[in-house]
Amino acid sequence: MTRAGAALIGLGLLLGVASIGPARAEQLIVSISNTRITVTPNYAGGELVLFGSIEKDVDTPADRGVYDLVVTVSGPRADMVTRRKERTLGIWVNADSREFLMVPGYLAVFANKPLEAIAAPEVLRRQQLGLNNILLTQRVGPDYADVVPNDAFRSAFVRLRSERGLYREETSAVTFLTPTLFRTGIPLPAAVPIGNYKVEIKVFADGALVTKTESSFEIVKVGFEQFVASTARHDGLAYGLVTALMALLTGWMASVVFRRD
Template identity: 60%
Template sequence: MMRRIAAAIAFVLTACAAAPAAAERLVVSLSNHRVAITSNFDGENLVLFGTIEPTDSKTTLRQSYDLVVTVTGPRHTLRTRRKERVLGIWVNVDAREFVRVPSYLAVLSNRPVAEIAPPDILRVNQVGIDNFLLPQRIGPDVADTVPDDPYRVAFVRLSSQQGLYRESGAGVTFLTPTVFRAAVPLPAVVPTGAYAIDVKLFADGALVARTSSALEVVKAGFEQFIAEAAREYGFLYGLATALMALLTGWLASVIFRRD
């Protein structure tokens, strides 16, 4: 027992000694960890607050920092289809499958990510939509392509039009040099499930600290009841809908009866 504690202390000491550069840490708090979709849901804006703190009393904070907040929604698989003219009409001729990509992806930063760090650092840390891994099924392989691949560009554009993908160089505001706030906009069509929030702190083009948080989007009350009924009890749900139709039709014929 004593030896184990001693080993743990030794490990912590070496860990601290090995990473003297990790002098800052991030403390973040989210305004709401559980977004409920109710019948009047029309999108929601979440706010993430945070501060940059020194890890111990000896370190002094730097003059300026850059912050990138990446929010990813539950993963899903989508097909991006391309139309072409065949015999005079427009037909889907080709499609690429995007495998297990985030259904929601927001990259928020205090200035455009390209200005924050050199391209290789951004790529290694998957900062920005262009550097985020979006695997596609190409033949037998699953791999990401170059950012200007036409299917990838179309996929990001269509997702952005729905408000599900966004990259904003003005999404993070520094209230003081060490206190920041980020607005996370969730559109009305936001998918339900678990969301991950990844906060990365950069200084002088290098990653100096990171932390994470999470939230979930769930259907609540009536919406949850209907969605679950349709999924779990398809037959009964269909029967109930058909009966509702008959009832409405019968009521109308009674109310508007003229003879």
């Protein structure tokens, strides 16, 4: 890297800090109702509650108007393949497919009003706010990229995840109890993936980001079924042998119980 290049980047960093500096005149304090959720096999879904408060301080401009809030919750990441069926020789066959790389298993965006009313499209894109703006990396041939929001595979992916309650965007979920005190529910479907969840809270005023903070929670599954599932995944051989043994025992028991000859 040339010295000029380094200087430019340095300058950019300085400017970046400078531009955020004066805007950070608010303090954001949040709390989640539960940071470790244990899910049993008959878990039918539930809801977490996120509370928070925006604290003004001396640097806050006196004419600061209303605050807007966007909460983004993203769950554990995994690779996923989306396939499209096409009609070939009269039957429906999986034809084309796209691989989504390390995308969140759960993704939810909550706001207090429609996102386009909170900030300009370009700000939303830069801040990755809303299901259409969050980066979902795809492998397209040899390249890694996200595509336009209305790409067939991307929209089908988001739609299918939404149908299972795993992706959601609710622009009236955040309610302000007072102009600075807010709350939002984080609904969790029954099929919620286990792992660590990141909660990003961004506060906007007059279309500009004023402050942000992060929080997290964890989902743990417990119970016999979970034990079975994790054994099957991590210890396939032992699991297979035990299942085979179980089959033999059941078959033998049946022949003893129902013996007629």
